[in-house]
Structures are given as C-alpha cells and as structure tokens.
Amino acid sequence: MSAIPDLTSSSNATGQRTLKLSQSALGRYLVCPKQFFHADIERVPREEEPSPVLCQANAIHATLERFFGLPIEDRGTQTLERALRSVWAYHRRAGAFASKDDERRYGLEAIDLLNSFYEKFDTTTVPVAREQWVRTRLTNGSTVDGKVDRIDQALGGGLELVDYKTGRKQLDPDDVHREPAALVNLAATEATYGRDVERVRFLYLRTGDEVRWSPEREDVEEAHRRLEELVGSVASDPVFAATPGFHCRYCPFALPPAARTTPATTGARSASGHALPKPASGATSTPPTARRNSMRTRPPPSAGRTPRHGAATTSSSSPARQPDSRSSGCCSTARTRKRPGSCRSSPTYTTSGPTSTQT
Numbered sequence: 516m517s518a519i520p521d522l523t524s525s526s527n528a529t530g531q532r533t534l535k536l537s538q539s540a541l542g543r544y545l546v547c548p549k550q551f552f553h554a555d556i557e558r559v560p561r562e563e564e565p566s567p568v569l570c571q572a573n574a575i576h577a578t579l580e581r582f583f584g585l586p587i588e589d590r591g592t593q594t595l596e597r598a599l600r601s602v603w604a605y606h607r608r609a610g611a612f613a614s615k616d617d618e619r620r621y622g623l624e625a626i627d628l629l630n631s632f633y634e635k636f637d638t639t640t641v642p643v644a645r646e647q648w649v650r651t652r653l654t655n656g657s658t659v660d661g662k663v664d665r666i667d668q669a670l671g672g673g674l675e676l677v678d679y680k681t682g683r684k685q686l687d688p689d690d691v692h693r694e695p696a697a698l699v700n701l702a703a704t705e706a707t708y709g710r711d712v713e714r715v716r717f718l719y720l721r722t723g724d725e726v727r728w729s730p731e732r733e734d735v736e737e738a739h740r741r742l743e744e745l746v747g748s749v750a751s752d753p754v755f756a757a758t759p760g761f762h763c764r765y766c767p768f769a770l771p772p773a774a775r776t777t778p779a780t781t782g783a784r785s786a787s788g789h790a791l792p793k794p795a796s797g798a799t800s801t802p803p804t805a806r807r808n809s810m811r812t813r814p815p816p817s818a819g820r821t822p823r824h825g826a827a828t829t830s831s832s833s834p835a836r837q838p839d840s841r842s843s844g845c846c847s848t849a850r851t852r853k854r855p856g857s858c859r860s861s862p863t864y865t866t867s868g869p870t871s872t873q874t
C-alpha cells in the first residue's frame with residue numbers, strides 16, 4: 516500500500532492530526548475506509564456515472580429550498596411544480612437519462628413526490644434557514660461540516676432540523692441517534708447557531724413517514740462524544756482497509772470484474788464479483804450495512820481487527836495472517852482507471868473529486 520499522505524493542513528499542540536471532514540466523507544469512511552481514502556485523502560479526481568436518481572433527488576431538494584422561501588400564501592402544489600421545472604435543467608446531467616421519455620418519467624415522479632409532500636407535511640413553516648452549511652470544531656481542533664436541508668424554530672425556543680429523504684431506504688427510529696447525518700448536523704448546528712437543537716426530523720417523501728429524534732441534553736453530549744471518537748479513529752487509522760460488499764456496486768473505484776485478480780482461496784463472493792476474505796476461525800464478520808448503521812468507532816488495526824483485502828495486518832492477540840492475495844483486487848489499482856468498467860490503462864482520472872448526494 517502506498518504511504519498515506521498527511522490528512523490535514525495542520526496539527527494541534529500535541530502533534531495530533533487535525534482534520535477537515537464533511538458529513539458525506541464520514542459516511543464514506545463508515546461504508547469503506549478505502550473508498551474514503553481514495554476520495555477524501557488522495558482526492559483522486561473521478562468520473563461517476565450520471566445517475567437519474569441523483570438528478571431527481573437534487574432537483575427535489577432545490578425545489579423545496581425555493582418553496583420554503585416563498586410567502587406562505589404563495590405556496591401550493593402549482594408553485595411546487597413551477598419551482599421544480601425551474602430548477603430541473605440545472606440538476607439534470609448529460610447521459611443520466613436513457614431517453615427523453617425516461618427523463619419525463621423521472622420528472623413526473625418528482626412532481627408526484629412533491630405533491631405528496633404537500634399533502635402529508637406542514638408547508639406553512641417559516642424556516643430559520645434553508646440548505647444551510649453548519650460546522651463544529653472538535654476538541655482536537657478538527658472540524659466537521661454538515662448541510663441541513665431546513666432549520667425551523669422549535670416550540671421550546673430551540674431549533675428543529677429537517678432532512679428530506681427521497682430514497683426508498685428508511686431509517687429505523689431506534690438508530691437515529693447513531694445516524695452520522697443526525698450527529699454531525701446536531702453538533703454543527705448547535706455550534707454554528709449557539710442554540711439548542713430540540714428535534715431532528717427525517718421526512719420520507721415516498722411514504723409520507725417521518726422519523727424523529729428529540730434529544731435530551733445527555734443525548735447531545737453523547738452525540739458529541741461519538742463524533743469525537745469517530746473523527747479520532749479516522750485520524751489515527753493507519754491502514755484504511757477496504758471492506759468489500761454490496762456497496763462496491765456503486766463505488767467509483769471498483770474495478771470491472773474482468774480486471775480483478777483470482778483469489779487464491781475460495782470465499783463468499785461480494786455483489787461486485789470479488790471474493791471476500793474468509794473470516795478467521797471463530798471470528799464473525801459484520802455486514803457492511805450493519806457497520807454503517809452502528810456508527811461504532813472502529814478499533815485500531817492492532818486490536819484484533821479482521822484484515823480485509825488490500826491491507827493485511829496482524830494482531831498481537833490473534834494468529835498472524837498471511838497477506839491477502841486479493842490485494843490487487845477491486846480497487847488497489849483504481850488510480851489507473853478512467854471510470855468504472857472502462858479502460859484500466861488510462862493514466863489518470865478525468866474529472867473532479869467528491870460529489871455530494873442528497874437522497
């Protein structure tokens with residue numbers, strides 16, 4: 516593995532790295548540290564397939580941002596549709612839609628989602644802020660940025676954070692307090708506004724459901740602690756091990772199946788086609804989705820962490836493992852690719868770095 520460059524532009528008085536992270540970068544780290552490494556540390560420019568779902572989601576967010584800036588008496592389903600039509604061209608991407616009809620279908624579905632939003636949720640609120648960037652500085656000097664879809668005045672005098680969700684996946688109410696977006700936005704909004712956050716709301720446009728969290732002060736302190744731990748574990752991670760799984764399907768650094776090396780041992784196959792390492796005897800593997808949702812701080816590699824492809828490690832408390840033959844597997848040669856599924860011999864990536872997603 517190549518040497519890991521300095522993550523930051525500075526270090527604090529004790530010589531610790533100080534990071535500047537975004538909410539989406541933290542989410543990437545929880546899904547796969549190696550993807551995070553490529554995207555947020557090496558900042559490898561990459562070209563991602565234009566996604567119709569992402570175009571639609573971004574257009575819906577922009578529509579609601581405009582809509583809640585209108586006087587209450589001007590808000591209606593017609594103004595929602597007009598707002599969508601006015602932002603659509605800005606958020607559509609060349610090649611995202613298979614045809615004009617395909618684009619039309621996504622556009623009409625977006626109108627349906629917005630109409631359903633209008634029916635199911637309160638549209639008379641006057642927000643404190645819309646699409647607002649917020650930032651918190653942690654005790655070691657690192658900063659974490661988030662973006663809140665809408666900030667409302669709460670009944671108790673504090674603030675209420677609203678996150679629009681256009682995807683199908685819905686958060687379990689019991690997991691909200693571990694959701695990275697909730698933790699970052701809660702901590703960063705309180706730091707930015709100097710006011711308490713009374714409630715965090717996730718509004719699901721497809722179902723009309725709402726998942727909400729009303730944190731007590733001790734919950735807020737716990738959220739800060741989790742965030743500090745997570746950022747600390749990112750700063751001290753010397754390996755950024757790959758964690759292959761279903762999410763590799765959407766990874767811009769995944770090699771096409773034909774370019775992956777054949778594993779020397781047989782193991783479970785991931786959705787992307789490369790074999791997963793067999794767990795050590797007696798060890799249990801944790802599904803990536805469970806890892807992402809758990810928001811647990813990962814242990815240091817020397818503390819019995821199961822090595823994964825691309826980064827063989829040993830632990831003093833477990834038997835030594837051999838370097839994984841899949842080290843040239845899904846993504847270790849990613850920097851030689853132009854885009855997923857295309858030419859591996861292209862010397863560089865072709866476009867700019869991480870893109871934000873709103874789904």
Ligand code: SF4
Pocket residue numbers: 547548549550757758759760762763766767768769770845846
């Ligand atoms: S292809 Fe999979 S394992 Fe490799 S960096 Fe991407 S998400 Fe991680």
